[in-house]
Amino acid sequence: MRDKKTPETETSGSQEQPSPRERTIKKYPNRRLYDTSTSTYITLAEVKQLVINGEPVSVRDAKTGDDLTRSILLQIILEEEAGGTPMFSEAALANIIRFYGHAMQGFMGAQLEKSVQMFVEFQARLAEQTQGLSPEKWTQLMQLNAPAMQAWMGSYAEQSQKAFAQMNEQMQRQAEQMLGAFGIKKR
Structure with missing residues (x-):
């Protein structure tokens, strides 16, 4: 479900510039993800595919520029663990939490x-x-x-x-x- 073009002229207080080949994804308050390199909205599944393909990805808050990459990656892991065959047992997760x-x-x-x-x-x-x-x-x-x-x-x-x-x-x-x-x- 990709929507074409969105205003990419919004100001963002990004603190850190991504590397030249890194895909920058902006996360908007409505929880939508916008791929700045293709100028399209993308889904979490598409971000997952970028990661699987080995593409460096950086997810930034569209308004503040804060780095949200870890939280998005954790969200992908959570969805994978919840649907299908989990990679981590409950015991492994409990040990990590400890x-x-x-x-x-x-x-x-x-x-x-x-x-x-x-x-x-x-x-x-x-x-x-x-x-x-x-x-x-x-x-x-x-x-x-x-x-x-x-x-x-x-x-x-x-x-x-x-x-x-x-x-x-x-x-x-x-x-x-x-x-x-x-x-x-x-x-």
């Missing part, structure tokens, strides 16, 4: 980001190695090549474990430095 306000909040965010990035890289390597396989061939590969799949998954698990160990070491060093600044030595 980290808010906790001293480890920053480390948890960094660890989640590293894990997701490693999974994306793993997925890209797998897609590269299995280019051109039909659904039938995929089924055969999964059934006949269980050891290879286990090796791939083992590689991903090993990378995750290494990242977690690095994060743990970094946390220990930072804790020792912080305690040392207060004159407290590690026992």
Whole structure:
């Protein structure tokens, strides 16, 4: 449902300029989203498709220029979680919530980001190695090549474990430095 042209001459107090190739979406008080690069209103589903396509997107409040990108991305995730097969279990969501306000909040965010990035890289390597396989061939590969799949998954698990160990070491060093600044030595 795209409407053509809208007044793009409204003033906006944008605090931060988007990068040249970034798609700027303006969010109006009536909750409509306006894509400034195509001069059309777009839906949340279309913003989702831009993200899936790898296009950098910035969502700004049309009146104040405030950055609303995170809230729009979270809204997309919420809609995906509510309709269909959720990615996060209730236990996973509860654990994430428990980290808010906790001293480890920053480390948890960094660890989640590293894990997701490693999974994306793993997925890209797998897609590269299995280019051109039909659904039938995929089924055969999964059934006949269980050891290879286990090796791939083992590689991903090993990378995750290494990242977690690095994060743990970094946390220990930072804790020792912080305690040392207060004159407290590690026992």
